[in-house]
Amino acid sequence: MVLNCCPLLAVSTLLAPGAAAQGGPALLAAVPDAAVVVAAARAPASAVAALGAWLEPLPPGLPPEVVGQIGAGLAAVRAALGGATTDWVHQFAAGGAVAAWVPGPGGGWQWLVVTEPADATAAAAFCRARLPTVPCRVDGGRLHWGTCTAPAGGRWAASPLAAAAASPGVVGAVDLAALRQRFAGNWSLPTGAAQVVFAPVVHALAQAAWLQVGLTAVGDRLQVTATADASLRSTAFGALLADGDPPGVAWPEAAIAGLRLDRSLRRLLAEPASFLPPEGVQAVAAFLSIADALDGPRTSFVDDLLGGLHEPITLLALPAAAADADEAGPITLPAFAAVAGVRDQRAVDLALRTAQLLATIANAERAQRGEAPFAVRRRRDELGHGLIAEAPPWRGPGLPPPDRQLSPTVWAAGGRLAVASTTAAALAACAAEAAPAGGRGGDQFVLRGRALAAALAASRPALELARMLDEGEDRGEAQRFFAVLERVAAALDVLEVRLEVEAATTRLEVLAERWR
Amino acid sequence: MSDPLAPYEPTPRDPFDLAKVGHLLRRAGFGASLRVRRELVRGGLEAALRHVQPPAAPLPDQALQAAAIAFGDLERVRAFRVWLCLQGVHPLRERASCFWHGHFATSNQKIGDPRAMALQLATFDRLGLGRFDDLLLAMCRDPALLRWLDNDTNTARRPNENFARELFELFTLGRGHYSEADVREAARAFTGWHVRDGAFQFVARLHDAGEKELFGERGAFDGAAIAAAVVRRPESARFLAGRWLQWLVHPEPDPADVEALAVVYERSGRDIGATLACVLRSRLFFSAAAWRSQIKSPAEFVLGTVRLLGATAAPTALAAAMAGLGEAWLEPPSVEGWHGGTAWLSPASWLLRSNFLADLLAGRSGRLRPAPGTWLRGLRSPRDRAKAAVLLLLDGVAGEDVQQGLEAVAHEHAADDDRCAAAVLHAVACTPDYQLG
Numbered sequence: 001m002v003l004n005c006c007p008l009l010a011v012s013t014l015l016a017p018g019a020a021a022q023g024g025p026a027l028l029a030a031v032p033d034a035a036v037v038v039a040a041a042r043a044p045a046s047a048v049a050a051l052g053a054w055l056e057p058l059p060p061g062l063p064p065e066v067v068g069q070i071g072a073g074l075a076a077v078r079a080a081l082g083g084a085t086t087d088w089v090h091q092f093a094a095g096g097a098v099a100a101w102v103p104g105p106g107g108g109w110q111w112l113v114v115t116e117p118a119d120a121t122a123a124a125a126f127c128r129a130r131l132p133t134v135p136c137r138v139d140g141g142r143l144h145w146g147t148c149t150a151p152a153g154g155r156w157a158a159s160p161l162a163a164a165a166a167s168p169g170v171v172g173a174v175d176l177a178a179l180r181q182r183f184a185g186n187w188s189l190p191t192g193a194a195q196v197v198f199a200p201v202v203h204a205l206a207q208a209a210w211l212q213v214g215l216t217a218v219g220d221r222l223q224v225t226a227t228a229d230a231s232l233r234s235t236a237f238g239a240l241l242a243d244g245d246p247p248g249v250a251w252p253e254a255a256i257a258g259l260r261l262d263r264s265l266r267r268l269l270a271e272p273a274s275f276l277p278p279e280g281v282q283a284v285a286a287f288l289s290i291a292d293a294l295d296g297p298r299t300s301f302v303d304d305l306l307g308g309l310h311e312p313i314t315l316l317a318l319p320a321a322a323a324d325a326d327e328a329g330p331i332t333l334p335a336f337a338a339v340a341g342v343r344d345q346r347a348v349d350l351a352l353r354t355a356q357l358l359a360t361i362a363n364a365e366r367a368q369r370g371e372a373p374f375a376v377r378r379r380r381d382e383l384g385h386g387l388i389a390e391a392p393p394w395r396g397p398g399l400p401p402p403d404r405q406l407s408p409t410v411w412a413a414g415g416r417l418a419v420a421s422t423t424a425a426a427l428a429a430c431a432a433e434a435a436p437a438g439g440r441g442g443d444q445f446v447l448r449g450r451a452l453a454a455a456l457a458a459s460r461p462a463l464e465l466a467r468m469l470d471e472g473e474d475r476g477e478a479q480r481f482f483a484v485l486e487r488v489a490a491a492l493d494v495l496e497v498r499l500e501v502e503a504a505t506t507r508l509e510v511l512a513e514r515w516r
Numbered sequence: 517m518s519d520p521l522a523p524y525e526p527t528p529r530d531p532f533d534l535a536k537v538g539h540l541l542r543r544a545g546f547g548a549s550l551r552v553r554r555e556l557v558r559g560g561l562e563a564a565l566r567h568v569q570p571p572a573a574p575l576p577d578q579a580l581q582a583a584a585i586a587f588g589d590l591e592r593v594r595a596f597r598v599w600l601c602l603q604g605v606h607p608l609r610e611r612a613s614c615f616w617h618g619h620f621a622t623s624n625q626k627i628g629d630p631r632a633m634a635l636q637l638a639t640f641d642r643l644g645l646g647r648f649d650d651l652l653l654a655m656c657r658d659p660a661l662l663r664w665l666d667n668d669t670n671t672a673r674r675p676n677e678n679f680a681r682e683l684f685e686l687f688t689l690g691r692g693h694y695s696e697a698d699v700r701e702a703a704r705a706f707t708g709w710h711v712r713d714g715a716f717q718f719v720a721r722l723h724d725a726g727e728k729e730l731f732g733e734r735g736a737f738d739g740a741a742i743a744a745a746v747v748r749r750p751e752s753a754r755f756l757a758g759r760w761l762q763w764l765v766h767p768e769p770d771p772a773d774v775e776a777l778a779v780v781y782e783r784s785g786r787d788i789g790a791t792l793a794c795v796l797r798s799r800l801f802f803s804a805a806a807w808r809s810q811i812k813s814p815a816e817f818v819l820g821t822v823r824l825l826g827a828t829a830a831p832t833a834l835a836a837a838m839a840g841l842g843e844a845w846l847e848p849p850s851v852e853g854w855h856g857g858t859a860w861l862s863p864a865s866w867l868l869r870s871n872f873l874a875d876l877l878a879g880r881s882g883r884l885r886p887a888p889g890t891w892l893r894g895l896r897s898p899r900d901r902a903k904a905a906v907l908l909l910l911d912g913v914a915g916e917d918v919q920q921g922l923e924a925v926a927h928e929h930a931a932d933d934d935r936c937a938a939a940v941l942h943a944v945a946c947t948p949d950y951q952l953g
Contacts, residue, residue, distance in 0.1 A: 330583035369629055370659075370668055370711045396714035401588050401631055465583040469595040472830035472883040 027098040028165060029157040030114040030142065032150035035100035036179050039172035039213075040165045044093045047169050050217035054514060059491035063483050080130070091126065092143070094118035098165075100156075102148045103182050112146030160210050160229075169216035176208050176228065196263060196275070199237055200443070200499060204228035204506035220493070224510040233501050236274055240264050241501060249314045249339055249416070250433040256334055256451040257317040260444045262501070265313065266306035294354045305354070308347020309340040309417060316432075318425045319451055320405060320458065329399040330465075332458035333406070335425035339418040339432070348412045351419070352378075355387045355410040362389075374408070384413025384430060388423050442500035449492030450515060456486045491515055520773045521780060521798045524561070532561045536802055538911035542953045543764050544568040544796055545607025546819040549826025550908055565797055569645075569789065573606035576641055585634045590624055591832060593634040594845050598831035598838070600641075601819050608792065613640035614815065615763050617845065620655050620687060621853035622664040624846045632660035632714055633846045645789035648756065648781075652688065653743045656709065657716040665851070668710045670703060672724035677703040682851055684746065690758075693751040694731075701728040706739040747786060753778035757791075764795050765806045767857050773800060808952035811860050814841035816953050817869055821876070821945060822884070824909050825891060829876070830883040837872045837882070841865060861951060873945045877938035888937035898926035905940045910949055918947055 031038055041047050058067065081088040095116025104110040117123040120138040127136040127145045136145045156162070161173035190198050204211075208230035216223050232238055240263045251258045268275055272284040291301035299305075318335040342348055356376065363373035372392035379388055389408045394400035411418045411426035420426035456463065464478040473481070493515035500507045526532040537556045541548050545568050548556075556564040584596035601610045617637060624633050636658050643651040655661055662668050667679035680702035684694040708723030709716070728737045730745060737745070746752055757777035761769035777795065784790040795801050812820065818838050822829045835845065842865060848854055876882040891908060895901045902922035906914045914922075925943045929936035944950060 330579070330586045369627070370663060370714075372713055392713075394713065396712075397635060398585065399582065401714075402586055403588070461579055462583040462586055465580055465596070466587075466592070469592065469599055469831045472828050472833075472885065474828065 027096055027114050027116065027142070028159070028162055029154055030144065030152050031098055031100045031156035032102055032112065032148055033153040033155040034150045035102045035112070035148075035156060036175045036182065037101040037172065038098060038156055038159075038161060039100075039170055040096070040098040040161065041093070041170045042096050042166055043168065044097055045089065047215075047217075048089075050169070051215075051222070054217040054220065054222045057516075059487040061483075061487045061490075063480050066480065066484055088126070091119045091123040092117050100146075100148065102150055103178075104147070110146065110148035110150075112144065112148040114145075115143045116141065117143050160212055164212060164214065167214065167216075169214060171215075172213040174211040174213070176205065176211050180206070192280070195277075195280070196240070196268065197261060199240075200232055200501045200506050201508070203232035203235070203237070204230045206230075208506070220514040220516070222512045222514075226508045228506045229504065231501050231504050231506050233503055238501075240267055240275060248310070248312060248341070248435050249316075249429065250435045251446045252316065252318070252428055252432045254428070254451065255316050255318055255446070256448060256455050258444070258446045259315045260312050262312055262441055262443050262499075264311045266302055266309075266311060269302045269306065294357050295350055299350055304344075305347050305350050308342065308344035308350070310343050311340065313338050313340045314429075316425070316429055318428055319455060321422065321424050329402065330459065330461040331402045332455070333402050333421070334455050335420060335422040337418050337420035337425040337429035339416055339420075339429035342412065342415055342417050348417055351410050351412075351417055352387050355408075355419075359387070359389050359408070383427060384411055386411035386413075386426065390423075440498065440500065442498055444499075445497040447492075447495040449489040449495065453486045453490035456482060456489065460486075519776065520770070520800045521776050521794055523797050524799045524802045526561060532564070533557060534907075534911045535807075535913050537564055539802065539807060540564055540568060540796065541607065542816065542820065543611075543801075544792075545604060545611055545823075546601050546816065547823040548604060548607075549824065551826060553911070561797065565793070567607070568796065569608045569793060570606055573609070576600055576605075576638070581634075581638060585631050585638075588631050590630045590633070590846060591835065593630045593637075594835040594839075595831040596634070597637060597845055598819065598835045601815070602822060602828070602831060602834075604823065608789075608796075609641060609645055612644040612788070612792070613637055614845075615759075616640040616644050616651070618848065618853035618856075619759065620658075620661055621848040621851055622658075622660045623848050623850075624660075627660055627663045629660065629663075629714070630846070632663070635714075636660040637846075645792070646787070648786045648788055649744065649747050651788070652747055653740060655687070656683070656706070656739050656743050659711040659714055659716055662709060662711050662716070667706055670707050670709065671722040672704070672707045673722075675700070675703045675707055675724070679703070679706055679709075680742075683742070686851060688746045688752045688755060689749060690751065690755040693749070693755070698730055701730045701737075702742045704728055705730075705737045705742045709739050750778070750782075753781050753786075757781055760792060760795065764792065765800055765803075766809045808949065810953045811857055812951055812953040813854070813856060813860055814838045814843035814869075815845070817841070817951070818872065820953075821873065821909070825884075825941075828883075828885050833882040837876075841868055841872065866946075866951070869951075870942070870946050873942050874938075877942050887934050888941055889934035890937075892933070892937040892940065898923040898930065901926040901936065901940055905937075905944045909941065909944045910947075914944075914947070914949060918944075918949065 028038070028040060058070065093115040095118075097113065097115040100112045100114075102110045102112065115123070120141055120143055123143050124136050124138050124145075127134065127143070134145065134147055135149060136143070138144075159173060159175075161171065164171045164173075189195070189202060195202075205228070208228035211226055211228045214223075214225045233241060248260055269284055269288065272281040276284065288301060292299075294301070300307075316337045316339065318337065320332045320334055359374065359376040363376070366373055374389040374391055376387065376389045379386060387410045391400075391404040391406060394404050406421050407423045409418075409420050409423040409426040411420070411423070411430055413427070413430040416430045418426040418429040420429060460482055463482055464475065467473055467478040467481060468475060471478075491514060493513040494511075495513075496509075496511040498509045498511075500509075534553055534557055537553045538547070541553065541556075541564075548567075552567075556567055559567075580596070584593055587593070597613075601614075604610070617640060620636075622633065622636060624630055627633070639651075639654050639658060643654055662679065665679040665682055666676045670676040670679060677699050681699045683702065684699065685691055704724040704726070705728055708719040708721070710719050710722070711717065723738070725736055725738075727734055730737060730742065731749065733745070735741065754774055757780075758769055758774045761773055761777060765773070777791065780794050781787075781791045784794075800806065815838055818834050818841070822834065838845065839847075842860065843854060872881075874880075876884050877888050879887070892901050892904050895904055899919075902919055902925075903912075905922060906912055906919065922940055922943055926936055926940050929939045
C-alpha cells in the first residue's frame with residue numbers, strides 16, 4: 001500500500017495548489033545524481049489550478065455509478081491528506097517541489113520528494129504519520145521525503161531540466177541513457193509497418209541522452225510536450241522524411257480523425273533495402289509483383305502512380321452519411337479516404353484503370369459467392385471525375401450487411417486524387433481546404449471528440465457485443481464502458497498529436513482541447 | 517422385455533442426486549454451477565428437466581444476434597455462439613443447435629460467408645427442437661447448405677447430385693437405404709433451388725419440372741416434395757433416433773433402443789423436442805451404461821469447465837481454444853461433421869487441453885472471472901480443498917486415488933489461495949474422469 005500510494009503523493013505534491021514561488025529550479029540541487037526521472041514545478045498552485053480548470057466539470061451524462069466512483073475516489077484522497085487540500089498544499093509545496101525516481105536494488109524503484117513548505121514542521125509530521133517507515137527530514141526549511149537517500153551531487157541542477165524548471169506548469173526530464181541501461185534487453189523493437197511508423201520515436205528513445213517533458217494547461221487547452229535530443233534526419237532513414245512538397249490537406253471540420261505521416265511511401269517501395277530488414281524487402285517485392293502487373297508491363301506502381309502524387313498522403317476518417325432509419329443496422333461504418341495532391345495527371349489515369357481492374361476482380365469474387373456485383377461506372381461532372389462502385393440494392397434476409405454502406409470511389413478534382421470507401425468521402429477529401437502554406441510539417445494525428453462520440457453512438461449495439469465477446473463482460477458492463485467512452489469523447493473538442501523531426505531533436509506534442 | 521424408454525423414477529436406492537443432475541446438464545447442456553446443480557437436486561427431476569428445456573425461454577436476443585451477424589466476421593459469429601452457450605438460457609436448445617451443426621455440417625471454409633453461417637445456426641435455434649419436417653425443409657432452403665453442397669449450380673441442364681446424395685446419406689436415411697436412381701431423381705427435383713443475395717431463390721427456368729420417380733412413387737416432385745417424402749421413411753426415423761441416442765446416451769446405442777425411440781419419434785408427429793424429452797427422462801438416460809460413457813468434445817470440455825465453475829470468460833478466447841483443440845465451429849472438417857468419440861482425444865490433444873486449462877485458471881488467457889481462489893475460499897485443509905474441487909467439477913464422484921492425488925497437489929501449493937485453487941482445479945480437470953461426459 002505504501003509503495004502504491006507514494007508515486008501518487010509525489011505527483012500530487014507537484015500539482016498541489018499553493019502560493020507561487022521560485023523554488024523549482026533551486027530544488028534540483030537536492031535531487032540525487034542517481035535519479036533517472038525527475039519532475040519539477042515552480043508554482044504547483046497555479047499548475048494544479050489550471051489543470052483542475054481544464055478537467056472540470058466532469059463530462060455530463062456519465063453513468064451515475066461512474067460519477068459515484070470518482071466522488072468516492074476524491075473523498076478518499078481528501079481523507080488521505082487529512083483535511084482540506086489547500087491546507088495540505090500550503091504545508092507541503094508553497095515554494096515549489098521536485099520529485100525524483102531512482103533505480104533501486106532488485107529491479108525496484110526508490111523515490112524522493114523535495115519541497116519548500118510553508119510549515120515544514122507540520123509537513124514533516126504529516127509525512128511521518130502517514131508513512132512512518134519512509135525517511136523524512138527537514139533541512140534548511142526544505143522537506144526531504146522519500147525512500148531514496150542517495151546523495152545529491154548537483155548533476156540535476158546542471159541538467160537540461162534546470163533551464164526549463166522556471167517554466168510554468170510541470171516540467172520533467174528523463175535520463176534516457178540511464179533508463180536504457182536499466183531496461184537493457186527488456187524491450188523489443190516494433191516490426192512490420194510499425195517499424196516505419198514509429199521509426200522517429202524509436203530512434204529518439206534509442207539514441208537520445210535526455211527527454212524533456214512539459215505539461216501545461218491554459219483555459220480549455222492541455223498541452224504535453226516531449227523533446228528528445230536525437231533525430232534520425234541525418235540517418236539513412238531521414239531520406240524517407242518530407243522533402244519540401246507542397247502542404248497537404250487541412251483537416252475537414254466534419255472529420256472524425258485524420259492522419260498524415262511524414263514518410264515517402266514512394267521512396268520506401270523504391271528502395272526498400274535502405275529502410276527495411278530482409279523480410280520487409282521480400283514483402284515489398286511480393287506486393288509490387290502484383291501491383292506492377294495490374295496496369296500491364298508498361299507502368300510502374302511506384303514511379304508512375306506514387307511518383308505522380310505529392311507526398312505525404314493524408315488519411316481521413318469521416319462520419320457516415322445519415323442512414324435511412326429503416327435500414328440502420330447495428331453497425332454504421334465511418335468512411336475512410338486517402339488523398340494526395342496530383343503532380344502528374346497520368347497518375348490519375350493509371351489510378352482509374354487500376355481501380356477498374358480491382359473492381360472487376362472483386363465483382364468476380366462476389367459472383368462466386370452468389371452475391372450481386374457492385375455497379376461500376378465512370379462519372380464526370382463539374383466537381384471532377386472518377387470511378388464509382390455502388391452496392392446493389394439489398395434483397396436478402398434481414399438488414400443489409402455493412403458492406404452495402406460502401407461505395408468505393410477513386411475521384412480526381414481540384415488537383416487532388418482521393419481513394420475512399422464512399423463517394424461522399426472522396427468528394428469531401430478532394431474539396432477540403434489546403435493546409436496553410438508554411439505550416440508545420442511532421443507527423444500529425446487529429447481526433448475530433450464529438451464526431452468520435454457520434455460514430456460510437458451509431459454502432460453501439462455492435463461495439464457492446466464485441467466487448468462482451470472479447471473481454472467476457474456482461475451486457476451492463478459493456479454498456480457502461482461505451483457510455484463512459486462516448487461521454488469522455490464528447491467532452492473533447494480536439495486531440496492533436498504532432499511529431500516533428502528537426503535537425504537535432506525529435507519533438508512530440510499532444511494537445512487536448514475541451515468542449516464544454 | 518421392459519421398455520428402455522420407460523421414465524426414470526427416483527427411489528431411495530437410486531436417488532436423483534448431484535451425479536444425475538450433473539449427467540443431465542452435461543448431455544442436455546454445457547453444465548451449470550454447483551449452486552444451480554444443488555438447487556436442481558432439491559427441486560427434483562421435473563424441475564431439472566424444466567431447467568434444461570424451459571417451456572417459455574425466449575429465442576436468443578434479436579438485437580445481439582443482428583449485431584453478431586452484421587459483423588460478417590467468422591470469429592465474431594463463432595464467439596457469439598459460445599456466448600449463447602455460456603448464458604444457458606435454454607440448455608437443450610443450445611446443445612441441439614450444436615448437434616444440428618454437426619449433423620447438417622456446413623463449413624465457412626468453402627462458402628466464405630459468416631452471415632450465412634450465422635443465419636443457419638439461427639435456424640437451428642428456431643427449429644432445432646420443433647418438427648423435423650420443418651427443420652429439414654428449412655435446411656433444403658438454407659443458403660449456406662445449398663452453396664456448401666453445390667446446389668446453387670444444380671440446373672435442369674446440368675444436374676448436380678451432391679446435395680441430394682448428402683440429403684439421403686447424411687441428413688435423413690443413412691447408407692444403404694436409397695438407390696443411385698433415387699439420388700438422380702432427387703437431384704432433378706432440387707434443380708433451380710439457388711441462392712441470391714444471401715437468400716434462397718427458386719429459379720423456375722433452371723428447374724426440371726418433369727416427372728420423377730422416387731422410392732417407387734411417380735410425380736413432378738420438387739425439393740419440398742422430396743423433403744416431405746424422405747422424412748416419412750421409417751429408415752429416417754431409425755437413422756435420427758440412432759444419432760440422438762449417440763448424442764444423449766451412448767456412443768454405440770443398442771438397436772432395440774434405437775427402434776423404440778424411432779417409434780416415439782413417429783408417434784410424436786416427428787417432434788424433435790418431444791422425442792429428446794422422452795430420452796432425457798428415461799431410465800436408459802440415467803442408466804449406468806450411459807454415465808460417463810462419452811469423451812467430452814472440446815466444446816463440452818472448454819465451455820463445460822467455465823459453466824461448472826459458475827464463472828465468466830471471454831467467448832472469443834474460448835472459441836479460439838476450442839478451435840485449437842479440434843472443434844472449430846462453423847468449420848467442420850467435412851460434410852460428415854466431427855467424428856467425435858475417441859477421435860477427440862490423443863496424447864497431444866490431452867496436453868493441449870491441460871495447457872488451455874492451466875492458462876485459463878492462471879489468468880493468462882480467457883479472462884476468467886472470478887479468480888480461482890474464490891471457489892475454494894474458506895477451506896484451509898488440503899483434504900477439504902480436494903473434496904471441494906471434486907464436487908465442483910466431478911459432482912463429487914471420484915476414486916480415492918484421485919482424492920489423494922489432489923490432496924497432495926493442494927498441500928504443495930498451500931501457501932497461496934489462488935495458486936492452490938488453480939492447481940487443484942487443473943489437476944481435477946486433467947483426470948481421465950473429467951474427460952468423460
